[in-house]
Amino acid sequence: MAISPPENKLWWKEPLSGVEITWVGIAFLWGLVMFGTMVSWHFVGKQNLSNETYRTTPDAFGEKVEAMVERFQVREEGDTGVPVVHPTPGSDVYMLGRLWEWWPVLELEKGQNYRLHLSSTDWQHGFSLQPQNINIQVHPGYDMVLTITPDKAGEYAVVCNEFCGIGHHTMVGKIHVVDKK
Amino acid sequence: MAVDTQAPSRGFSGASYRTCPETGLKVCSQAEALIKVNAVVAVVFLAVGGFFGLLVALTRWPAVHLLPADWFYLLLTAHGADVLLFWIIFFEVAVLYFASAIILNCRLAAPKWAWLAFVLMVVGAVVANVAVLQGESSVMFTSYVPMQAAPHFYLGLIVFAVGALIAVFVFFGTLVIAKEEGSYEGSVPLVTFGAITAAIIAVFTIASGAIILIPTFLWSVGYISHIDPLMYKVIWWGMGHSSQQINVSAQVAIWYAVAAMLLGAKPLSEKVSRMAFLMYILFLQLASAHHLLVEPGVSSEWKIFNTSYALYLAVLGSMIHGMSIPGAMEAAQRRAGFNNGMFEWLRKAPWGNPAFSGVALSIVIFGFLGGITGVIMGTEQLNLIMHNTLYVPGHFHATVVGGTTLAFMAITYLVVPLIFRKEIMFKKIAQWQPYVFGAGISGVSLFMMGAGTLGVSRRHWDIGFSDAAMSFDYPATAFLMMGLNGISAILASLGGLMFVLVVVCSVFFGKARTPESIAASPTLPSTGTAETVTTYGSEKHPKLPGTVVLVTVFFVAFVLYYYVNWKYLSEVWPLS
Numbered sequence: 001m002a003i004s005p006p007e008n009k010l011w012w013k014e015p016l017s018g019v020e021i022t023w024v025g026i027a028f029l030w031g032l033v034m035f036g037t038m039v040s041w042h043f044v045g046k047q048n049l050s051n052e053t054y055r056t057t058p059d060a061f062g063e064k065v066e067a068m069v070e071r072f073q074v075r076e077e078g079d080t081g082v083p084v085v086h087p088t089p090g091s092d093v094y095m096l097g098r099l100w101e102w103w104p105v106l107e108l109e110k111g112q113n114y115r116l117h118l119s120s121t122d123w124q125h126g127f128s129l130q131p132q133n134i135n136i137q138v139h140p141g142y143d144m145v146l147t148i149t150p151d152k153a154g155e156y157a158v159v160c161n162e163f164c165g166i167g168h169h170t171m172v173g174k175i176h177v178v179d180k181k
Numbered sequence: 182m183a184v185d186t187q188a189p190s191r192g193f194s195g196a197s198y199r200t201c202p203e204t205g206l207k208v209c210s211q212a213e214a215l216i217k218v219n220a221v222v223a224v225v226f227l228a229v230g231g232f233f234g235l236l237v238a239l240t241r242w243p244a245v246h247l248l249p250a251d252w253f254y255l256l257l258t259a260h261g262a263d264v265l266l267f268w269i270i271f272f273e274v275a276v277l278y279f280a281s282a283i284i285l286n287c288r289l290a291a292p293k294w295a296w297l298a299f300v301l302m303v304v305g306a307v308v309a310n311v312a313v314l315q316g317e318s319s320v321m322f323t324s325y326v327p328m329q330a331a332p333h334f335y336l337g338l339i340v341f342a343v344g345a346l347i348a349v350f351v352f353f354g355t356l357v358i359a360k361e362e363g364s365y366e367g368s369v370p371l372v373t374f375g376a377i378t379a380a381i382i383a384v385f386t387i388a389s390g391a392i393i394l395i396p397t398f399l400w401s402v403g404y405i406s407h408i409d410p411l412m413y414k415v416i417w418w419g420m421g422h423s424s425q426q427i428n429v430s431a432q433v434a435i436w437y438a439v440a441a442m443l444l445g446a447k448p449l450s451e452k453v454s455r456m457a458f459l460m461y462i463l464f465l466q467l468a469s470a471h472h473l474l475v476e477p478g479v480s481s482e483w484k485i486f487n488t489s490y491a492l493y494l495a496v497l498g499s500m501i502h503g504m505s506i507p508g509a510m511e512a513a514q515r516r517a518g519f520n521n522g523m524f525e526w527l528r529k530a531p532w533g534n535p536a537f538s539g540v541a542l543s544i545v546i547f548g549f550l551g552g553i554t555g556v557i558m559g560t561e562q563l564n565l566i567m568h569n570t571l572y573v574p575g576h577f578h579a580t581v582v583g584g585t586t587l588a589f590m591a592i593t594y595l596v597v598p599l600i601f602r603k604e605i606m607f608k609k610i611a612q613w614q615p616y617v618f619g620a621g622i623s624g625v626s627l628f629m630m631g632a633g634t635l636g637v638s639r640r641h642w643d644i645g646f647s648d649a650a651m652s653f654d655y656p657a658t659a660f661l662m663m664g665l666n667g668i669s670a671i672l673a674s675l676g677g678l679m680f681v682l683v684v685v686c687s688v689f690f691g692k693a694r695t696p697e698s699i700a701a702s703p704t705l706p707s708t709g710t711a712e713t714v715t716t717y718g719s720e721k722h723p724k725l726p727g728t729v730v731l732v733t734v735f736f737v738a739f740v741l742y743y744y745v746n747w748k749y750l751s752e753v754w755p756l757s
Contacts, residue, residue: 002371002437002448002509003284009367011451019725020449020505023732027500030736031493034560034743038485041562041747046755048562053477080650101650118477123328124410126569126638130653132753133636135568136475139410140327144477149755157653159646161569161638163321165328166251169642170649 049136049146056143058121065094069104077105077174084176092117092145095158095173097125097138099165102158102173109180110153119143126162129175135161150177196288202696203599203704211292212282212355216275216600218299220593221688223271226306227586228681230263235674238625242667243645243660250642254319257640259310261322265581266341266424267306272589273379273431274298274348279596280376280434281355287364290354298347305341308333321640323421326397326408335398339391346387349380371448371455372441375434378458379427385466386427389419411478422469425577426495428585430461432543433502435588439540440506442595442705443531446513449505457505460498467491471559475568481561488559496556503548503735508728523727531706539591539615546619547584550626551576553739563746566753569640572633579626582673587619590680597684598704603691611683618676624669632662634749 008014042048072085083104087093089112096103097120108114118127120140127136136144150156158173197210233256239247248256282289289295311333312318318330356377359365369377393416399405437454440446448454470487473479514526531537554576558567567573594611597603605611637644637659644659646652692698 002441002446004370005365005367006371006451008451011368014450014452016453017449017508019729020453020501020508023504024453024497024501026736027497030740031489031497034493034556035485035489037747038489038561042481045562045751046757047565047750047753048757049475049481049565050757051480077651082650105651124325128569128636128638129754130636131656133566133570133634134753134756135565135570137477137568139477141409142411142477147757151754157651159636159638159641159653161641162325163254163328163640166254166319168254168640169250169644169646172646172649172651172653174651 050144052145054143054145056119056141058119058140061094061096061117061119061143062121064092064117065096065103068092068094073104074107082173087114089114091115095127096121097127097160097164097171098122100160100167100171102127102160102171105174105176107176107178108148108150110150110177111180113147113149116146116148117143118146123164124162125160125164125171128159128161130157130159132156137162150175153177153179198288201599202694202699206283207286208600209282209288211295212278212289213600215289215292215295215299216278216283216596219271219275219278220596220600222299222303223268223275223589224593224681224684226263226267226271227677230260230265230268231674231677233257233260233263235670238667238670240642241644242664244664245667246643251316251319253642254321254640255313255316258319258321259313262309262313262338263306264586265322266338267302269428269581269585269589270341270345270424271302271306273383273427274302274345275596276431276435276589276592277348277352277376277380278355279600280373281352281359283600284370284373285355285359285365287355287359287362290351290358292351294347295351298344298351301344301347302341303344305337305339305344307337308340309337312337323417324397325417326400326410326413329401332398332401335394335401339394339398342387342390342394345383349383349387352376352380368451371451372434372438374455375430375437375458378461379430379434381462382423382426382430382465386420386423389416389423393417393420411476414473414476418469418472419466422472423466425581426461426465428581429465429499430458432547432585432588433458433499433506435592436502436506436540436544437509439536439588439591439595440510440513443534443537444510444513445517446506446509449508449512453501454505457498457501460494464491464495464498468495468559471564474559474561474564484561488561492556492559496552499548499552503544503552504728504732506544507731508725511725511728523730527727533612534594535611535615536591536594538612539587539594539619542615542619543584543587543591546579546587546623546626548735549738550623550630551580551584553742554630555580556739557743557746560746563750566746566750567633569638570633571629571637571639574639575626575629575631575633578622578629583619583622583626587615587622590618591615593680593684595704597687597691598694601688601691602694603687604694604698605683606687606691607683610679614676614679614683616676617679618673621669621671621673621676625666625673628662628666628669632659632666635659635662637663 069083072087073083074086075084077084086107092115094117118138120138125138156175160171198207237257239245240253312331318334320328320330400408467487511526519526519529
């Protein structure tokens with residue numbers, strides 16, 4: 001029994017049960033298939049996370065965001081006072097997480113590429129794009145760059161899904177995706 | 182005490198023993214006392230932490246929305262610490278002492294150190310709870326920097342970890358004593374081997390915890406100016422995830438133990454089962470990288486290496502146990518005469534015995550709900566559509582609650598009569614308990630994963646965003662899922678309450694086991710027929726058609742659900 005020492009002291013020399021060794025083989029091969037799927041998605045799939053990250057500081061990142069807002073602001077989001085920016089397609093766009101807002105609101109064109117920079121100026125936040133359900137961790141001190149291609153027009157919310165204190169559940173931002181002008 | 186067939190005898194080195202009337206094992210009285218106190222304190226933390234969990238679930242039920250936001254985050258932090266850490270580790274210490282001193286028939290090493298370990302663990306756990314309940318440490322169980330908790334929150338965890346480390350070394354010491362005093366012959370039993378696996382991983386886990394929590398404590402009191410948030414996460418998960426591997430190892434050891442004790446099942450192959458445990462030691466720690474799949478600053482190569490073969494070889498270990506244990510049960514049952522058709526062995530298993538039904542449900546919930554989803558979440562790209570959504574707690578409520586907690590509950594139904602030597606009270610309630618708890622926690626797990634698939638954030642007080650400047654409406658189905666989750670949590674809590682009621686009443690008010698009651702209802706059924714169950718060697722193995730069907734169903738479910746998730750991923754915005 002499993003609660004007493006093996007009766008056969010040379011247990012490592014016992015032959016294996018056919019059913020068991022077959023199962024081990026299948027499980028091992030399935031692991032190889034999953035490994036292959038993950039690697040090959042980098043070549044054939046369209047959803048892969050970038051490896052591009054830079055060290056930054058809250059001040060340095062904040063300045064870049066301000067510069068973008070100054071240059072590309074088109075209006076304010078409703079009565080929230082948060083600027084909406086409409087940056088040039090293909091350009092670097094920034095979104096900043098801080099207690100407790102995503103700043104600013106982005107307006108992007110459908111089918112265009114953007115280099116989206118994410119960072120935080122205080123604690124960690126979670127960039128959760130809804131209803132797409134794309135979820136990315138945002139750290140202070142790290143500027144993560146993703147190339148995104150919004151492929152459907154509409155209004156998207158950015159929910160914070162990393163706990164960031166008592167106002168965490170009020171931290172919602174927006175991304176508008178519009179048809180090309 | 183009346184059951185002792187002989188007065189406690191003084192053995193070597195002054196240790197005292199009794200002889201167990203049911204198993205004939207020599208039971209070291211110090212080991213027995215320490216198993217009792219650790220198990221009792223574990224159940225206290227389960228009750229407290231489980232109650233907090235119920236309040237959290239009722240708050241997340243939008244129609245109920247029980248707690249205010251500050252209390253929600255506070256009790257969510259306490260819930261995580263109390264059940265994920267304190268309930269489980271106290272119980273695991275009891276399991277370690279059981280798997281060494283009791284199973285190996287020897288005395289416990291350094292009982293004074295074991296008592297010190299117990300005191301430190303209690304002090305640490307209480308201090309951490311006080312820190313959280315004071316309200317300045319609502320940082321969640323993960324306590325990611327730069328969010329800061331009160332210094333005594335970190336200190337409590339550190340003191341608890343030191344205690345746990347001492348307990349692990351008492352376990353190792355006991356193994357050395359058993360070997361030196363020749364209390365067993367040949368190799369250690371498989372269950373002890375599983376416990377050794379858990380203990381080795383525990384050392385790694387606690388070391389990782391110390392490496393990150395000590396500087397974080399110093400940071401909280403102002404001696405260190407900065408802790409890098411990414412470095413914190415890499416090392417913290419060396420503790421946070423590895424601690425779950427302790428659970429898996431301990432829980433699988435219990436699966437083997439209960440199968441052996443109740444059915445007389447022997448592993449199909451010692452070699453394969455031990456290799457599977459060894460894979461946990463070698464690979465599971467690396468797999469903690471799957472918590473960092475959407476972080477900045479870690480490369481795809483690093484993620485793929487750590488979460489593919491490092492992870493899959495560990496998963497292979499679990500898949501082996503998942504086949505070997507039902508296989509061993511089938512073999513034992515068939516030799517005991519339940520040989521009709523594909524599944525008579527399963528139908529005629531002791532489903533009315535909560536120790537057996539608890540383990541059976543634990544295997545199914547852990548494998549189907551916890552295991553498959555864990556592998557999928559640990560896939561580099563798929564994590565993008567799951568990270569920090571409710572899918573994550575949905576997954577780990579299947580592994581840690583449906584798997585580990587249910588397995589621990591199951592063996593408690595054997596520990597009470599064998600170690601506490603008390604009759605189980607309220608037998609009907611005990612009989613139903615694993616089913617109620619298992620159904621409740623399966624619901625919790627499934628509905629949270631459902632909500633997570635729809636994007637609902639974990640650790641979130643208000644998915645209606647009523648106080649937010651900008652708003653967003655999750656689909657109505659997500660709200661339905663949260664309601665069903667709340668109902669399931671009530672059911673699971675009822676199952677938890679039944680467990681606590683049965684165990685506490687039996688331990689403190691139960692009738693002592695007497696030779697007559699043991700003869701009338703032995704805890705361990707005679708395995709006279711099963712004793713001859715397996716002779717090793719493949720040609721002597723019985724055919725196992727039932728197990729083949731069960732693992733085939735599992736495998737098909739795994740493959741289908743894996744590719745369904747790739748389909749979901751392919752529909753989101755292209756990104757690179």
